[in-house]
Amino acid sequence: MSDYQPVLLARLGKKSSCALETYVADGGYASWKKVLAGAKSGEWTPAKVTDLVKASGLRGRGGAGFPTGMKWTFVPPKEKRGDKPVYLLCNADESEPGTFKDRLLIETDPHQILEGMMLASFALEVKHAYVYIRGEMVHGAEILNAAVAEAYAAGLLGRDLLGSGVDLDVTIHRGAGAYICGEETALIESIEGKRGHPRIKPPFPAVSGAWNAPTVVNNVETLCCVKHILDRGPDWFKAIGRNDRNTGPKLYCVSGHVEKPGVYEAPMGILFKDLLAMCGGVKGGRKLKAVIPGGASAPMLTADEILEVPMDFDGVAAAKSMLGSAAVVVMDETTDMPKAVTNISKFFAHESCGQCTPCREGTPWLNKMLKRIVNGEGRQADVDLLLQVAGQMGNGMTICVFADAAIAPVLSAVPKFRAEFEAYVARSKKPGFDEPAPSDITPKVAERMAEGMHS
Amino acid sequence: MAKVTVDGRTVEVPDGSNALEACRAAGVDVPHFCYHPRLSVVGQCRMCMVEVEGMPKIQASCTVPIRDGMVIHASSEKALAARNATMEFLLINHPLDCPICDQAGECKLQDNAFAAGLPVSRTSEPRRQFPGYDRTDIGPHVVADMTRCIQCTRCIRFCQEIAGTGELTFIERGGHTIVWTHEGRALDNEWSACAADVCPVGALTVKEFRFRKRVWWLEKASSVCDGCDVGCNVSIEHRDRVVHRYLPRVNPEVNDFWICDYGRFRAEGLNGQDFLRPVLRGASGERETNWGEALDSVKGAVDAALAEAGEGSVLALGSARLSTEESWLLARLFGETLKGRAELTVDDGELRRIRNPKARGSFEGFLKGREAAPNSRGAEAAGLVRAGKDSALEKLLAGGPAPRVLYVADAAFTYRVKDPEYVAALRRAPVLVVHARTRNALTDVADVVLPVASLAGKEGTFVNVQGRVQRFDVAIVPPPVVRTDLEVLLHLGRRWGAFDTRWTARDIFERMRGSVDGYAGLEWDAESIVGAPPSVSPAAAYDSLLAEPLSLPELVLPAAPAGGGAK
Ligand SMILES: Cc1cc2nc3c(=O)[nH]c(=O)nc-3n(C[C@H](O)[C@H](O)[C@H](O)COP(=O)(O)O)c2cc1C
Ligand code: SF4
């Protein structure tokens, strides 16, 4: 791995890396200029760009790992969409706990993102693209705004770019600090000026998104990859990955009990143990206990489960978790699992948008129970109740998958570290609080309750 | 149309329906909260969960557009377990308020808990409170208590999509989410109490009705609002001869699911009854009497007038508040039998309107009233002559010749009776007879006051602004000596051999059919004039309707007012 040359972070640490001048000096905007130059002649067409992205095997870096090129083809063709514009929204809401890669890209290399957006806009025939940036990233928004201004001044944004007949505007839109606004349909509602409430699907954004027009939402890192695919070709991109389904460079946000936490770029599919080694290993040489491989939403894996796992979409999925935003949270043997899960549950209870009953009510319920357990007031029945309550919140019970994310830590950590939860309950200082739930209920209901929902 | 199979039964439903509507069409009532046939579909409450073949995850049926051939399992174990789950989540924070909650008895949360809930609670956590957001007036008629809110957003959508005013919004987020008015605004649109109607629980209640009666004691009768000529179908809800409230009765062709606040709060007025016995006034002063003497004295005065001044010396004034049947009797008796004149005058009122883009005659999405009384069309068709130039009424008011007897069949026929000059002009008639329920300037000077019942004590028909004949029924029996206008006219008419006192409103309706415009071929019991029966609860009103296509596109406003969620 040591000979791997960073792609996305190649310009990290360079002087004035945010400036257009240095970006161009490093070969930036070559692809955009090339595409614009060939637009009139038909040498470069939207379909050609899309095909390159498809061929690269690029999958979205926002969390779900959806193939980017395929997503783009869901936008109805001109004959079908009529006069409606197409919108590209760059998702820079980055709020998944443990995730800080998009921020680094924004703050160190904004033109890389803009060029990716330009090329994607060309492929999608977008005339107006937006960056939806997390409210707290004040500095990032300033940097992006400055970069956009530079791009306009250089004729890379605006009307009839470089005489190509192509028009493109980019607007930076600041959110107000809600995690849920990273969910693409909530992001769309928010950018329309409404509350960040995820929408019911169908219709999917590609058909009817922002202002009821076809809309594509892509993550910051995804769009950066697009630029490099256009720079160096899909074959080069593909060659970086582990296999055809897991391609390209990848940013990993490593935090927790490691010697050197931070953002690491590595080829998609690096083994967890190699990634850990890049970070200097577990802090203080202690023993690894568990890892959250893809942000708070991803099920926890034990040390045994994760060490040999290739850190890509399919690799982590095979281990029954998910790569998500590649936020790798490392926990050593000193970690108190019930407390860690309680902490995560607080985040989800705080961030639920509140429209769906199971999520609005279930996330605080889980949090209250967990708090009670770690405060020494748990009941024996609580450990199973945690699983039962979590078990009836996901899998279609809600509008968006936030609820599925919220239950993942509980559903993974409680069975895997059950003894720790039971130990808390055993020491409970609330005597008389340990009766199980009443059992004198009709057998059928008891059965249903015992099974939980998704047995 | 599309064929859909629900729990083994195949039904045809209109294209554009959703799975919830298809289930209902198949006779399977899937519990739900946020779905409402006139509001946009949001799929938020997650109560209506069903299994759909070909979709791996459990689905909120209201959000699933039907496809031809779709197979739905609405009662599978998995579907029931999902609904158990949602019910449990809804109840963990709901206050144990039912004993003091006005919604109890007509609460969808109670109903659905009964249908889909578990008999035990697994929570032991403290319940959520919203200090400062409980038992608070959020408008002139609506009281909000957010501890009871289930965040279904029906009220918010009502204000945005039906009222078009958007006073309400969510504030806060997650488990702290509540519904409130936008900063500095009140829930004060023309139909504000309908927001409480659509609220499935006791989070929004109607101030005027709070704590008046447990709803299971209420009896219900179909009626028609007499506030204007839209003629909204209402249910008069009463107990022990007291009217407690109006609720809308669903009529997709007239008022749909709604009534305006002005009309709704006329209900209370139905309880007023100043006159309990006939009153005679003479030189020796005022005294109460019995019906025999009162009606005989009217007959005496009329006969004397006819003998002394001949035809045309008697003028009867009808009212657009009388039923067509009553107007018909008045026109027959005074216009024909007594060879006098029977006229009618109608106030223009403030325009009332009801959102119903599909109604015949609706304009800009609203069915609009033109007059402040319900039945000028029926009254005219029955033979009352609208007072205009050269009418006996105009002449009387202008100081011209006065009739010897003026018979006013509704002492409150115009707001102008508040004007002393107007009353003085009417009083120029040597004999003044009035039908009255409540005291006003005209009853104070009348020679004979005949006590009559309110709308709640009568039956008959009105013809609304669309020309639609609508029947209203008796809700309460009037006090012992008080009679309906119809009975008074029958008994008076009998004194000249004109009518049979055994006639009911229905008999008259059937007699009128041959001659009165708009009544030909109508049946007293026909659904078209009776409308829908009163529903069990305001929030459940639509349960009486079968599946209809999703939301009406015209009803969806382009965008919610910005600024929601600021707090
Ligand atoms: C609760 C929730 C939060 C999300 N937050 C983010 C986010 O902060 N940034 C992001 O890029 N994607 C986020 N996503 C994923 C987006 O919905 C969407 O899938 C993604 O932006 C698509 O981009 P991609 O195809 O490039 O991955 C979130 C999804 C969910 C359900
Ligand atoms: S699952 Fe939670 S976050 Fe997602 S829409 Fe429902 S309430 Fe909102």
Ligand code: SF4
């Ligand atoms: S106040 Fe009533 S109608 Fe409004 S959201 Fe709450 S429960 Fe629903």
Ligand code: SF4
């Ligand atoms: S619109 Fe007219 S008929 Fe309808 S409730 Fe209001 S006043 Fe009554």
Ligand code: FES
């Ligand atoms: S009725 Fe379907 S989700 Fe509320």
